[in-house]
Amino acid sequence: MMQLQTNRQAPRAAVNPANDAAKKAEAQHLAGLLASIAETRCRRAFSELFRHFAPKLLAYGSRQFGNEQTASDLVQETMTNVWHKAHLFNADKGAPATWIFTIARNIRFDLLRKNKHRRDEISADELWPILSEQNDSLEDDYALDHDVLMQEISAYYAQLPDAQRIVIEKIYVEGKSQQEVSDALGIPLGTVKSRTRLALLKLKELIA
Amino acid sequence: MIKAHPSDALLHSYVAGDLNSASGLVVSTHLDMCPHCKRMANVIEEELTAAMAAETENGAPTDGLGDDDMQLMLDAIFSSAAPDEGLVTTKTTNDGLIYLDGKRFQLPRSLARQQERIGPWNKMMGNMWRAPINLGTDEVANLIYMGSGTSVPEHTHKGTELQLVINGSFSDEYGHYHDGDLLFLDGTHQHTPHTSDEDCLILAVMDGPLHFTSGISRLLNPFSSLFFR
Numbered sequence A: 001m002m003q004l005q006t007n008r009q010a011p012r013a014a015v016n017p018a019n020d021a022a023k024k025a026e027a028q029h030l031a032g033l034l035a036s037i038a039e040t041r042c043r044r045a046f047s048e049l050f051r052h053f054a055p056k057l058l059a060y061g062s063r064q065f066g067n068e069q070t071a072s073d074l075v076q077e078t079m080t081n082v083w084h085k086a087h088l089f090n091a092d093k094g095a096p097a098t099w100i101f102t103i104a105r106n107i108r109f110d111l112l113r114k115n116k117h118r119r120d121e122i123s124a125d126e127l128w129p130i131l132s133e134q135n136d137s138l139e140d141d142y143a144l145d146h147d148v149l150m151q152e153i154s155a156y157y158a159q160l161p162d163a164q165r166i167v168i169e170k171i172y173v174e175g176k177s178q179q180e181v182s183d184a185l186g187i188p189l190g191t192v193k194s195r196t197r198l199a200l201l202k203l204k205e206l207i208a
Numbered sequence B: 001m002i003k004a005h006p007s008d009a010l011l012h013s014y015v016a017g018d019l020n021s022a023s024g025l026v027v028s029t030h031l032d033m034c035p036h037c038k039r040m041a042n043v044i045e046e047e048l049t050a051a052m053a054a055e056t057e058n059g060a061p062t063d064g065l066g067d068d069d070m071q072l073m074l075d076a077i078f079s080s081a082a083p084d085e086g087l088v089t090t091k092t093t094n095d096g097l098i099y100l101d102g103k104r105f106q107l108p109r110s111l112a113r114q115q116e117r118i119g120p121w122n123k124m125m126g127n128m129w130r131a132p133i134n135l136g137t138d139e140v141a142n143l144i145y146m147g148s149g150t151s152v153p154e155h156t157h158k159g160t161e162l163q164l165v166i167n168g169s170f171s172d173e174y175g176h177y178h179d180g181d182l183l184f185l186d187g188t189h190q191h192t193p194h195t196s197d198e199d200c201l202i203l204a205v206m207d208g209p210l211h212f213t214s215g216i217s218r219l220l221n222p223f224s225s226l227f228f229r
């Protein structure tokens, strides 16, 4: 099914007003700590923030990684970012806890892929930014319909040796298996395989 | 008006960081174009934050952080070097503009950030072009440009495919898609996408090749590894 959803609900509102007020007060307090860290590099404010979030981050990390060592790496890296980048927190955009969660989420994403890390690999911060040529031969402007496309394709196939083209047509148009083609044409299976492989190589060359 | 949005499950996976890079790129580009889903994503972000905050309250099994551990971590953080500020450069070269067929296209923010990862445009078939986006992973992401009056023969999908219309429109048996529409396609969708008067620029991510289904166009199947590349 196509994912068409025309009548979606608006975001839910919070339910419990008393709970809500307490949460708001806590968020304001935590935002104040972040402001002190950003403005005065206040270590006491950071220690309080750290003691508040470290156990939650560790529990989150343990569940995600199933491994306390990686989980504590996550705590360390997340909170190191918070220490150095507190000035990037914007209270208008959301609560401190949400900001810290998104940092942890990004670090988790990068940690999960670290073993197969490539130099040019896209990082989580590029995908969820929180902290932070073409050729000009496009002038042939002809509309292409199905038939023209198939003519092009046919032209590619026409360049294959007959022996290869017959094998490809049996496999891809008639839907035969390589064994069935071997039986039908009375040629060894190995020959069918090598003709298929050569034909695909040739087609690849032609279209590239 | 965007009609085709990511499912709640897809959006949730995106916010949780569970999607691979290529699919993540598609969803974040949709969010650039769709204020509705952007709001939904913020709500999910808050829900996941609340879940994280509740981890310890619900007696999660970690008691691994004693006072000594915390002090050691704090000391390490205070003595850590500030990250190289040079990394936080504002890129001025990525204006997000690409020129195709004599027209200018403005890429949404998430894609414009990846502009230098966009490779050269290669002709697929007819007036259909493709530029790979090198994410440095094994995943396959492409920008696809279909000129007006172009059609792709009927096919289904061996894996799953996400397609996001960046600009323009195209149609298939299921509907008509415009800027911002996000389609999820898999083996259950047999369709014949085509453009009419307007051209179309699409961001597409696949994890398996197309499989052409009708008559002679099955001859395209050997090429599907090329479509898929």
Ligand SMILES: [Zn+2]
Pocket: B002, B004, B005, B006, B030, B034, B036, B037, B038
């Ligand atoms: Zn949307």
